[in-house]
Amino acid sequence: MTDLILTASNLVKTFSQRSGKFGMATSEIKALDNVSIVLRAGTTLAIVGESGSGKSTLARCLLQLQPLDSGEVIFQGENLAKLSAGSLRSMRKHLQMIFQDPFASLNPRMRIGEIVGEGLLIHDMGSRTEQQSKVVQMLKRVGLSEADMQKYPHEFSGGQRQRIGIARALVLQPKVVVCDEPVSALDVSIQAQILLLLKELQAEMALSYIFISHDLRVVRHIADDVAVMHQGKVVEQGSVIDIYQSPTQDYTRNLLQAIPGRKHATELHA
């Protein structure tokens, strides 16, 4: 059996929100209601569900970007919530994120070389010369060039910006990458190129992905395992083949039926 690189157990996260006629009352939303997931080393676990089901909250809580009410996230044997601020900071290089909207997540005033190299600088990884050469190598690997280092984000297309987002995350040689809807803002033909790139890089760099998506067409191309979220709960979890061929929950069946032009399950893996 493959080693587990990350496990999350019984995660609970509640938000308060104003409600009632004049916003005078508050109500609580359980964005994560006892969520448990496991990520096998070197594989991709997709988190799927409708808007508002809790996917992004799960991503942020796994990376400790948002505090949990309760539950634990264990990465390589360490409970992340128990780490000191300093240890968590240094752990972050192993746990990276790729965002949905690469434009919003790239600082418009920074050159691409600075954006991709920033993490290496923060984590003090190698000399300046080594950092520069890692940035060049990574940019080339994602299909950009050394000359692109001098440019700004607005000079690139959506797909190229996502390549920059990928380079920024992967230059740190992380172990786990949380990809939060990484292709949903892109045209379908560009989506395929980016998914292929993510798959190639996974194999080359032994990466484990948590891949958040509302789009089950995309998920079947990239994931090994799937966790289906509904109203803050994981309602179904299993291999892509099991979930696509024999879902046990009505909610999952409805999500699958919503895929446009869906083929018979046996054709999905042809």
Ligand SMILES: Nc1ncnc2c1ncn2[C@@H]1O[C@H](COP(=O)(O)OP(=O)(O)OP(=O)(O)O)[C@@H](O)[C@H]1O
């Ligand atoms: N900072 C916040 N304050 C209050 N409520 C929040 C906050 N963040 C998320 N929520 C609520 O928690 C629930 C889960 O939201 P979340 O963004 O995690 O879902 P999602 O599945 O990622 O949706 P989407 O695909 O639309 O991003 C929603 O009801 C949302 O309104």
